[in-house]
Amino acid sequence: MSTPVVTKPAPDAATVARPTVGQRLTAFMPVIALVVLLAALTVADPSFLTQSSLTAVVRTAAPLVVLAAGATLVVLCGGIDLSIAALCSLGTVLFAMWLPDLGGLTLLAVVAATGAIGALQGLAHVFLRIPSFIVTLGGMSIFGAVALVISDAGPIRVVDREATHWLTLYLAGVLPMAFVVALLVVAVVWTVQRFTPLDSWIRATGYSESAARLASAPVDRVKVAAFTVSGACAGLAAVMLVSRNFSGSPTMADNLLLPAVAAIVVGGTAITGGHGSLWRSLAGALVVTLLRVGLPIVGVPSAYEQILYGAIIVAAVALTLDRSKLLIIK
Amino acid sequence: MSFRDTGPLIALVVIVGIFAALSPGFRTLSNAQNIMDAAAVLAVVTCGVTFVLMMGSIDLSTPGIMGASAITVALLVANNRNDNELGLLGVALAILVAAGLGCLSGLALVLLKVPSFMTTLGVSAVGLGVATLLFAGVQPNISDGTLSGWAVDRFLGLSTLTWIAVACVLVGWMVQRYTRLGRYAFAIGGAEEVLALSGVNVKPYKVAVFTMAGAFYGLGGVMVTSQLGAGLVQAGRGYDFSAITAAVVGGTLLAGGRGGVLHSTVGVLLVTVLTNGLVLVGVSPYWQGGVQGLIVVAAVAAAVIPQRRRNQVTK
Numbered sequence: 001m002s003t004p005v006v007t008k009p010a011p012d013a014a015t016v017a018r019p020t021v022g023q024r025l026t027a028f029m030p031v032i033a034l035v036v037l038l039a040a041l042t043v044a045d046p047s048f049l050t051q052s053s054l055t056a057v058v059r060t061a062a063p064l065v066v067l068a069a070g071a072t073l074v075v076l077c078g079g080i081d082l083s084i085a086a087l088c089s090l091g092t093v094l095f096a097m098w099l100p101d102l103g104g105l106t107l108l109a110v111v112a113a114t115g116a117i118g119a120l121q122g123l124a125h126v127f128l129r130i131p132s133f134i135v136t137l138g139g140m141s142i143f144g145a146v147a148l149v150i151s152d153a154g155p156i157r158v159v160d161r162e163a164t165h166w167l168t169l170y171l172a173g174v175l176p177m178a179f180v181v182a183l184l185v186v187a188v189v190w191t192v193q194r195f196t197p198l199d200s201w202i203r204a205t206g207y208s209e210s211a212a213r214l215a216s217a218p219v220d221r222v223k224v225a226a227f228t229v230s231g232a233c234a235g236l237a238a239v240m241l242v243s244r245n246f247s248g249s250p251t252m253a254d255n256l257l258l259p260a261v262a263a264i265v266v267g268g269t270a271i272t273g274g275h276g277s278l279w280r281s282l283a284g285a286l287v288v289t290l291l292r293v294g295l296p297i298v299g300v301p302s303a304y305e306q307i308l309y310g311a312i313i314v315a316a317v318a319l320t321l322d323r324s325k326l327l328i329i330k
Numbered sequence: 331m332s333f334r335d336t337g338p339l340i341a342l343v344v345i346v347g348i349f350a351a352l353s354p355g356f357r358t359l360s361n362a363q364n365i366m367d368a369a370a371v372l373a374v375v376t377c378g379v380t381f382v383l384m385m386g387s388i389d390l391s392t393p394g395i396m397g398a399s400a401i402t403v404a405l406l407v408a409n410n411r412n413d414n415e416l417g418l419l420g421v422a423l424a425i426l427v428a429a430g431l432g433c434l435s436g437l438a439l440v441l442l443k444v445p446s447f448m449t450t451l452g453v454s455a456v457g458l459g460v461a462t463l464l465f466a467g468v469q470p471n472i473s474d475g476t477l478s479g480w481a482v483d484r485f486l487g488l489s490t491l492t493w494i495a496v497a498c499v500l501v502g503w504m505v506q507r508y509t510r511l512g513r514y515a516f517a518i519g520g521a522e523e524v525l526a527l528s529g530v531n532v533k534p535y536k537v538a539v540f541t542m543a544g545a546f547y548g549l550g551g552v553m554v555t556s557q558l559g560a561g562l563v564q565a566g567r568g569y570d571f572s573a574i575t576a577a578v579v580g581g582t583l584l585a586g587g588r589g590g591v592l593h594s595t596v597g598v599l600l601v602t603v604l605t606n607g608l609v610l611v612g613v614s615p616y617w618q619g620g621v622q623g624l625i626v627v628a629a630v631a632a633a634v635i636p637q638r639r640r641n642q643v644t645k
Contacts, residue, residue: 080447124627124631128627128631129631130627133388134627137626138626138627141620142623145618149620153616258455261451271448301463303459305459306456306459307456307463308459310452310456310459311452313448313451313452313455314444314452314453317448318442321443
């Protein structure tokens with residue numbers, strides 16, 4: 001982001017900031033939104049609150065959860081990753097192309113490849129000192145082109161459905177495997193982050209990068225790592241999409257960028273960095289999916305979906321923005 | 331004239347030279363006409379985005395705004411969906427709708443204090459949504475003679491659309507050079523605090539710049555409609571990135587305060603010549619986006635290198 005960060009002196013020496021009412025409200029915003037939405041949908045259509053429709057919702061949400069979770073790390077560092085959707089599309093093409101040769105190893109290969117591409121973006125951001133949204137905007141364009149060229153601009157059918165069959169199974173007959181994997185990703189990344197110094201490094205980088213550098217936090221490595229995880233998550237989301245569509249296509253995931261960004265900001269992760277978590281993005285992704293599924297139920301044409309995303313993004317960012325850090329908004 | 335100003339121009343001459351040497355099809359008069367005609371829409375859109383970049387903001391709302399104006403104009407001039415026949419008034423109304431959407435990004439920026447790349451991403455989605463609603467599943471084909479004539483009628487070898495683009499560039503340059511709006515847009519990008527401290531209320535100017543940018547995108551959407559003979563929701567697809575690439579390659583800094591409409595126009599020609607030349611020497615057109623992505627990253631990196639030591643913090 002090209003927002004100049006102004007370091008203001010702390011108003012008090014010991015500021016144990018008490019959360020204001022607004023902060024308390026935004027802290028629970030995603031959960032409140034989730035409950036309100038579920039309630040509203042149930043009122044609109046009493047048959048909505050059934051096991052099968054809820055199962056369908058979480059199954060649809062799985063790729064979005066994974067995408068949003070990875071990008072959340074980048075946002076926590078104060079950057080943004082606009083390339084996730086294009087990278088995910090590229091991932092679906094790679095998976096479909098590599099599957100005949102690599103078989104069961106394809107999943108790992110795709111996740112490794114997209115992770116490496118993410119790392120490359122992180123390195124470009126850190127070493128060339130280009131704002132992250134430009135690196136990833138450029139990346140979005142490049143990955144789109146690569147996907148078009150290698151796939152010859154058409155969908156690639158996946159014949160061997162055994163390799164992704166396990167993702168379409170249901171755990172205990174109810175929980176879709178894809179959603180379980182998504183939960184696992186969130187839990188594992190969160191655990192690693194929580195029980196290592198990574199958590200404080202990421203937060204420090206997001207809250208005040210210059211202070212983090214002075215405190216000798218490995219800011220550059222943390223950022224590259226965040227981009228790597230974000231890329232790898234895009235790859236995993238790609239495999240989930242392939243398991244559902246039985247094909248890879250160079251534009252398959254392109255329309256997931258807006259929902260993923262919406263999921264992150266609706267979850268309450270501040271776009272200015274530092275404040276937020278992966279669990280918030282999980283809740284945010286569920287909210288976004290419920291909206292998408294729910295609009296037709298309450299009789300709103302799905303064309304309003306886009307308008308709603310736009311409004312949600314702006315409103316959620318306006319609510320969660322840390323204004324003390326921004327004197328000038330560009 | 332420093333190297334920063336002449337560099338893109340030299341690059342343009344070098345690239346034209348290389349392609350002319352490599353491809354016999356490139357060095358023909360009709361291909362030069364093709365390039366100018368192909369650059370028209372991008373030139374108009376880039377005019378708008380340049381003012382936003384000059385302020386140090388960014389604008390990703392182009393696809394949405396262009397889509398909305400493309401459908402609006404197609405439904406307002408003579409078409410197969412309704413009995414409207416507003417002609418040029420319809421064009422004006424479509425540009426007005428686009429300016430309104432641009433104004434929305436500006437207002438969200440100054441009132442809600444949401445960074446511009448987020449507000450414009452949101453407004454882009456809103457514009458696409460509005461376009462989808464108006465589209466309503468049936469493609470509006472235009473039968474208005476004037477509008478569809480713009481893409482076909484030629485004057486001095488160039489289509490009317492190209493002359494419109496030339497006029498836009500001139501108007502943009504005049505606004506940048508001779509109006510308070512243009513001067514302040516520069517100043518906002520250079521040093522917003524100083525401007526604010528010297529008693530200038532910058533907010534109305536920011537909103538005005540986004541509104542004007544929206545109007546330029548709107549005209550771009552109208553021009554695409556004229557080319558295609560139909561209003562499409564995806565009329566502006568990819569133009570956000572191409573326009574930013576063109577402006578940056580032309581020498582408009584993303585940090586703001588440098589460059590201008592004429593710089594950006596050189597950038598537009600560079601991007602268009604590159605696209606045209608690569609296709610003529612046999613590179614798959616699918617690479618187009620990839621080439622643009624690479625040059626935008628390279629151009630931004632090159633612009634940042636002088637300040638590399640000073641800028642420890644990049645977000």
